[in-house]
Amino acid sequence: QVQLVESGGGLVQAGDSLRLSCAASGRTLRSYTGGWFRQAPGKEREFVAAISWTGGIRNYADSVKGRFTISRNNAENTVYLQMNSLKPDDTAVYYCAADSTTMVVATTPNKYDYWGQGTQVTVSS
DSSP states (O other), X not given: OEEEEEEOOEEEETTOOEEEEEEEEESOXXXXXXXXXXXXXXXXXXXXXXXXXXXXXXXXXXXXXXXXXXXXXXXXXXXXXXXXXXXXXXXXXXXXXXXXSXXXXXXXXXXXXXXXXXXXXXXXX
């Protein structure tokens, strides 16, 4: 069993920064693609960013390019999402995910087999 636990969410003002963390525990994943998704009220879950096991490939949604940075520390089984210049439109529950099978840096939720419980990010104007 693999558990993913997000942390770092909160209430901030527009223009502020937050760093989300996603720690993996339980059964050790040999290697996995790490992803971040978000879901706002009344909307579908959408892709935010993903990173390959080595960190050499990173994908971002157009809406966050230049503002968000995904990174990882494999020694600590943790994936991070640094969010700068936050906007009210970034308000959502943010979920981390792990893909331990396809090893493709996917942007669709159905490629990921493990999910965290989510952390709320609220950006006020």
